[in-house]
Amino acid sequence: MTAPGGPTTGTEQTDARQLVIVGDALLDRDITGTADRLSAEAPAPVLAAARSTDRPGGAGLAAVLAARTPGWQVTLICGIGQDQPGAQLRVLLDEAGVEVIDLATSGTTPVKTRVRAANRTLLRFDTDADPLPLGPLPNSARTRLAEAAAVLVCDYGCGITAHDELRQALTAAAGDRPLVWDPHPRGSIPTAGTALAVPNADEALHFTGHGGPRDLAGDTARAVQLLAAWPVKQVAVTRGRDGAVLVADVDGHPLAVPSRPAAGDTCGAGDQLAVTAAMTLAAGRLPSHAIAAAVDAATDYVNAGGPTAPAAAAHPSDTTGPLELAARVRARGGRVVGAGGCFDLLHAGHLSLLDQARRLGDVLIVCINSDASVRRLKGADRPVVGERERAALLSALDCVDDVLVFAEDTPEKVLAELRPDIWVKGGDYAGRRIAEADLVESWGGEVVTVPFLEGHSTTTRIQHLTQQAGAR
Known part of the structure; x- marks a missing residue:
């Protein structure tokens, strides 16, 4: 079990590049079965042959997706509650080869449960996601941030991105490595020096209050507003099946990145997009290349089955070479x-x-x-x-x-x-x-x-x- 403030890891990859992910870790639970009749008690489907599957969620899912990429070692700086769901989450992350640095001193782990049949979600219920009590930032976290080729913040609104010491360390890390920030309406704004912020369209609307049309022009206007308001270098508003729009200059033209058709479970697609963007930036590519690769990777992830697939579909990107891609x-x-x-x-x-x-x-x-x-x-x-x-x-x-x-x-x-x-x-x-x-x-x-x-x-x-x- 992970000790608060201390790291644990699965397989060591000493020659791998380091990706540090900072964010709120959840436990995701899918209850799946068949639903071919309605209850006699109420107009509600009856789930038969139900089975339950647990997996890391939130920033934990992003860490698992990153750990699947050859040549990368992944460290997750997060808070995990001292409870049974937290213990299960630690085991799942360790099995995925993710090193965990846990800042939580107590508290309960948020659990997101989906009830699904025929590849559709019938119901979702969440436990309360109260902020976890967090201890001081350990030296191990500072060391990993200093070693990182890239840093990704996956904010799920549970409080970790408000940690003062951690924010200071993230600002320092952003000075000489790409930092990608995936925000949350209940979370904190990005720290200074962030290379790329990747809010989705709903999040951009929340942060700006810009009630314009929900189309390319409206999403671009919100991206421009966030670029002016946040201490970030570029903003990409992700638009689901419509791809993304990237803004690098408040007076410049936006870069529209269309998406290929996708059909499947979209849970975690934003995490896949953010992970790919961070890794592509770490390879020395431009944010425009990173967003294009990230949109493609998210599309492949959805088409492969989303979080329930054994691994995301391989898609060409700047995170791997041609021989690794072929393998x-x-x-x-x-x-x-x-x-x-x-x-x-x-x-x-x-x-x-x-x-x-x-x-x-x-x-x-x-x-x-x-x-x-x-x-x-x-x-x-x-x-x-x-x-x-x-x-x-x-x-x-x-x-x-x-x-x-x-x-x-x-x-x-x-x-x-x-x-x-x-x-x-x-x-x-x-x-x-x-x-x-x-x-x-x-x-x-x-x-x-x-x-x-x-x-x-x-x-x-x-x-x-x-x-x-x-x-x-």
Whole structure:
């Protein structure tokens, strides 16, 4: 059991990056069963074959979601009541590999119970979420904040974000690492230096009192108001199925981030979004990239089944590299697709190839030749577009999940690392034995070709442009 003020941990990951999550931990309980008739006593469904499942909730759920990400060690600074639900919560967090630093000295643990049937919530009832008595901030918490690659605050309105010493430590931590703040109407405003605040639309409405339309314009106006009122660098209002809107300057244009369709249990989607945003910022990416990755991750989380799924669906983001992404997809039974080439001067033929390749599996990793490799293959005047820009352009395509750059003239080495289930080439290779086929087939993969668009060639296009320039 966690001692107040002291850490406990599951599996140690000494070489992992550190994410510190600060917030209110709850115990979530789902009572699920079948409901195919109404009670004779009242017009209420009768739940049959009911079973109860407990899991960490609030900031505890965010910590569990973060701990599922390879390469990250997660510490949760929270308060947990000294009661049976608190004891159960500690066990669940320890089993998930989350280190816990508990500030509570007594009190009861909030429990949120949902009664569900047919993937729908019929009833929810909560125990009182009174603020827990909290002790002083221990040195272990200060140490973890100093070690963190990123800090995430998940405020659930139970009082921990009002802790004076903790707020001072968060302000200090925000000086040289990204701090993401997920606020709550009953909680405290973000501390100074917060890189990104991520209120949802209802929370933004509560904090601003701005009663404008509940649409993109209204959410943008509320984000601008919060940016002016809070000591934060950027504000992203999350909009559920409509994605998010990010504001970085009160006088600038907002960044609208649409979401893909999602259907499923949305409980915890905001936590997944906040976790992904914090990890992406820790990777050195811009807040615009972080919010785009976070919206995608939250969508995948919902589509995978929400909190009841064994793990959130892997989705490309800046929190993992292409090899780690491929391993995650393969571990959950997905198919990894690979495609390769120079992709110099991206054109419609490339887009057609990549779009068809992505449909063959669950993730598409594109392997591209480095600049030096392209020069050896194509000549001293190539590539026209450098490898970093080529990789960025490919990564921006919806059909491309990640990009690998290889320095060799042929992709055998990178293929041996990626080990795709399917290796895709353009239809101009049809009828020929592809050089790397033996290698791909050695681990049970297959090589296929897809139809290609006639009349699209980078070399031909460059020659045409050169002739046009010479004619002038």
